[in-house]
Amino acid sequence: MKKILFILVMMLSASSVFAQKSKVSGAQNYLTSGKLDKAKENIDEGIQHEKCANYPKAYLVKGKVYQGIFESPLPAYKNLEKNPLDIAYNAYLKALELDQKGKMLKPVKAQMINMIPDYTNEAVNRYNDKDYSGALAAFEKVLEIESMDLFKDNPIVDTVVIFNAGMAAQKAENFEKAIKYYKQSIEYNYGGAKTYAYLSKVLKANGNEKEAVEYIHNGFELFPNDSDMLVELINYYMFGGEPQKAADYLDKAIALDPNNASFYSAKGQLYDKMGELDNAISMYKKSIELDPEAFIPRYNLAIIVSNRVSKHHKEVNEILDAKKYNEAIKEVYADYEQVIPYFESALEVKPGEKNTLLILKEIYFKLRNQKEAYLEKYNEVKTQLDNMQ
Structure with a gap:
């Protein structure tokens, strides 16, 4: 009797294992027929059984089902899992x-090959959605897959993904990883001057000022005619207290790209900083000519003109003779009227x-008593500013 009972238990146990493994087979069949919801339901249920927990094929099928969910164009399937x-x-x-027994090597490798474009697409989508940390994680998954032993016979060096991982890390302000991936890009000679320019930026942002400058100059030596490197050098010297060096590099940049309005605007700012205001005005006007929609040169030009009138106004206020003062202040008001179009522009x-x-x-307030129109404009602007608060 005990023997019969033992055989019955064995049969029930085998039946249970078979039932759970049939869930795995069912998941595979549903996957083949494109019914991802049913496939997910079956594999999730089947793989929970202790007898399937160590069944390699169950995990292979699970991977295929969930990869299929990711790749599906149908929202109903895509929304099955986050x-x-x-x-x-x-x-x-x-x-x-x-x-x-090594039975999984070939089918898993085939799936991993497809995971590379999947994770790449995921990274691009996250990057476009401004989820830069998520993009970095996805790019790193691509690199992780490509470095697996599965591909050791034909090792993959994906320089595009390495560089893009650096860009995502930079945007995510993960400067250590950005430095890592940009340096790898340089090792593989990928990205040209842009890589050196980006690397110098993240090094500086990370507090590695000395190394940042070294990479700026190394990049410039390798790519002397590249605008990205020139811009980095210009910015470094413009804001680093060496305006003449910045001016030299700006002249080179303008020579390479004479229709680039931003170079003339930068040169104007440099002259402005050095107190060479006539030269600054000339550069701002050239920048506006090349790019009529540029705000900075218009605003900076207006400030120079306005500051000159304000300086003249202060000088007039020092005049003690009433007659001379009244005559001089008329000129000041006329000058202020000439300033208005610059700011309105x-x-x-x-x-x-x-x-x-x-x-x-x-x-407008200064001129409110000169013309009624200026008092009206003053009130209009005041109302506009009050509404901003």
Whole structure:
């Protein structure tokens, strides 16, 4: 009787294992027929059974199902799982871990080859959605897959992904990883001057000022005619207290790209900083000519003109003779009227810009008693500013 009972228990146990493994087979069949919801339901149920927990094929199927969910164009299937690709990836790793006979190597490798474009697409989508940390994680998954032993016979060096991982890390302000991937890109001679320029930026942001400067100059030596390197050198010297060096590099940049309005604007700012205001005005006007929609040269030009009038106004206020003062102040008011179009021009290309409005408000107030129109404009601008608060 005991023997019969033992055989019955064995039969029930085998039946249970068979039932759970049939769930795995069912998941595969549903996957083949494109019914991802049913496939997911079957594999999730089947793989929970203790007898399937160490069954390599179950994890292979699970990986395929979840990878299929990621790749599906149908929202109903895509919404079955939030992060199907990571689940698929971990399932494939588990299949390899449990595989004692090497049967999983070939099918897992085939799936991993498809995981590379999947994770690349995921990274691009996250990057475009401004989820830079998520993009970095996806790019790193690509690199992780490509470095697996599965591909040791034909090692993959994906320089595009390495560089893009650096860009995603930079955007995510993960400067250590950005430095790592940009340096790798340089080792593989990928990205040209842009890589040196980006690397110098993240090194500086990370507090590695000395190394940042070294890479700027190394990049410039290798790519002397590249605008990215020139811009980095210009910015470094412009804001680093060596304006003459910045001017030299700006001249080279302008020679290489004479129609680039931003170079003339930068040269104008440099002259402005050095106190060479006539040269600054000339550069700002050239920048505006090349790019009529540029705000900065218009605003900076207006400030120079305005500051000159303000300086003249202060000098006139020192005049003690009433007759001479009355004559001189008329000229000051006339000069202020000449300033207005500069700021109004800046406001046309950037409506509602607060600093421009504040200065116009001040000028209109000064002229309020000269013409009634200026008092009206003063009230209009004041109302506009009050509404911003």
